[in-house]
Amino acid sequence: MNLRNWNFLFQGFRQEENRQFAVIGLGRFGRAVCTKLHNMGYEVLGTDINPKLVGQVVSEKLVSHAMQLDSTEVMALRQAGIFEFDTVIVAIGNYLQESIVTTLNVKEGGVEHVVAKASSEVHGKLLKRVGADRIVYPEYEAGAALAMTLTKPSILDRFDIDEEHSIVEIKTPEEFHGKTIAELSLRANYGVNVLAVGNEDHFEINPGPEHRLDKSLMMMVIGTNDAIHRLPLS
Template identity: 60%
Template sequence: MNLSSLSFFRSLRTGNKQFAVVGLGRFGRAVCASLHNLGYEVLGVDSDERRVAQILTDQLVSHAVQLDSTQPAALKEAGLFEFDTVIVAIGNYVEESVITTMNLKEAGVAHVVAKASSEIHDKLLRKVGADHVIFPEHEMGCSLARSLTKPNILERFELDPDHSIVEAVVPAEFDGKTIAELELRSRYGLNLLAVSRGDKFEINPYPVMRLQKGSVMVVIGSNRCIDRLPTA
């Protein structure tokens, strides 16, 4: 997640209890199931009657309809334009995905999240007004690569393409040393924001605090500097 993503999610209404998901493939079904299990009302939409029937049978949505989402009249009749947030989970059919997104935005849907399958797809979705575009496969691939090469980094919040805040396991090299002794800012170009103490975090810890191997620290800095941290 980066700052542009954060601004989008901040714009969502906290009281919104209804979502619509267009496209009931694996990704769309997962979104429906997660939202439904969290207690939200979910409308599932797909052009494939079998997918609509299956998701109703599996009880992963509140309602589901079969329709052609490239047709504005069909979307209007099904009430899609009345939703505050619609997820366009059509990834493999670019034309259908883009037209659906355009139809929703032109009708005034406030928040449209769309799944992209390529950079060109991403650009097209943004041009027709998608508020937030995601690359599930790309994001999972990047996350896996980071996990394999930097297993000590547990979470990453991207501030921009070059800077992040990360939650990382304190490496053995830091064990028993105080924050002052580590000189994270001068040696690594990083600022320490918090250190775990049992189940809680101590924010802005004192320089005399000693770090323990296996505990968790939160640091901010450039990705280049973060990559220089010793592995756990």
């Protein structure tokens, strides 16, 4: 089970109410966001100032619609209908001025939820100042995830909720084999809650305290990063 397939993990994206997204910037990060949202069945508008990138996402069918525009121009955004979207992802990242101006434009245009890619901590602070509702650091997050898989191979997948809390998919520790969730007192002893237990074919969601764990299965747990690191992981 890939954590990123869980609908509730898209923070700020109201799944039932909001079915349309606009992605500004169609580099590697923007394309990845478009692909994921489009494959999940959402209507996605992709935009970029580079016509070649726009043509690529259209030919590869990564978006519902795509258009070339200069996102630093308010009129271009308005004519494209960007301000009508509830969620806009500013994926420009590597061009500081364009990223900040675009974020300011879409926020002042009335977009309710703006997610912006940052390339540095300073960049992120500036994006926050001009109204971004959520800042993402793809390179940092990818690096942190790699470091975790190298040092904690029992962690199969990870989703950071914020700087202090995460949801992780782990191999059930051998120490937990044959014991129930109640017997382990995971919340009291480790500070984590079990969201699901199973394998790729079937996961039991929100297992009860009497559920007996098996080392051949996987666990989905939520907690602080410190609490997760206290789990007996290899």
